[in-house]
Every structure is written in C-alpha cells, then in structure tokens.
Amino acid sequence: xxxxxxxxxxxxxxxxxxxxxxxxxxxxxxxxxxxxxxxxxxxxxxxxxxxxxxxxxxxxxxxxxxxxxxxxxxxxxxxxxxxxxxxxxxxxxxxxxxxxxxxxxxxx
Numbered sequence: 001x002x003x004x005x006x007x008x009x010x011x012x013x014x015x016x017x018x019x020x021x022x023x024x025x026x027x028x029x030x031x032x033x034x035x036x037x038x039x040x041x042x043x044x045x046x047x048x049x050x051x052x053x054x055x056x057x058x059x060x061x062x063x064x065x066x067x068x069x070x071x072x073x074x075x076x077x078x079x080x081x082x083x084x085x086x087x088x089x090x091x092x093x094x095x096x097x098x099x100x101x102x103x104x105x106x107x108x
Contacts, residue, residue: 056082
C-alpha cells in the first residue's frame with residue numbers, strides 16, 4: 001500500500017494487525033509523491049497490539065498523528081521502524097499500556 005489516511009474519523013475498535021503478515025510495508029508509486037500513515041483529528045477508542053506496524057521501504061515515508069484522541073493502546077499498537085518521519089502533535093491518550101508506542105529510527 002502507499003498510504004492510510006484517517007481524517008475526521010471515529011473508530012470504535014481496531015482489533016488487530018491491518019495486514020495478515022502483521023507488518024504494513026509502504027511502497028512508493030511514481031504517480032504519487034507521499035506514502036505513509038496519517039491520523040488527523042480522529043478518535044480511536046481501542047487499538048489492539050501490533051495494529052499499526054510500519055517498516056521502512058522507500059524514502060518519503062511518514063507516520064503523522066495530529067489532533068487525535070486515543071482511548072486504550074495496547075503493547076505495540078503503534079510501531080514505526082526505519083528511516084521514517086514520525087510526527088506526533090496535540091494528541092490525547094487515555095490509557096497507554098507498556099510499550100504501546102514504539103519508534104525505532106534508523107537512517108540508511
């Protein structure tokens with residue numbers, strides 16, 4: 001996939017990984033200059049373990065979370081690994097389990 005965008009959205013429950021392999025790999029297409037995951041002004045009441053696990057594949061990958069509200073995030077609910085721009089601004093979290101958000105930046 002190239003991107004996931006949740007904007008002005010209310011999500012009751014993300015029950016598990018968005019892909020069968022457990023990892024979302026983003027790939028760039030020539031016709032589109034942006035790839036990544038974006039949550040803007042959205043609400044997620046519950047996010048299960050390893051639901052959003054993003055790994056680096058190409059340049060221009062972003063994981064953006066702005067002005068969003070989260071209820072419970074379980075361990076590994078949001079993971080970003082690799083050479084990825086991660087932006088988190090003006091968010092609120094009700095319950096963060098241990099290691100709910102895991103960011104490992106590696107510049108290749």
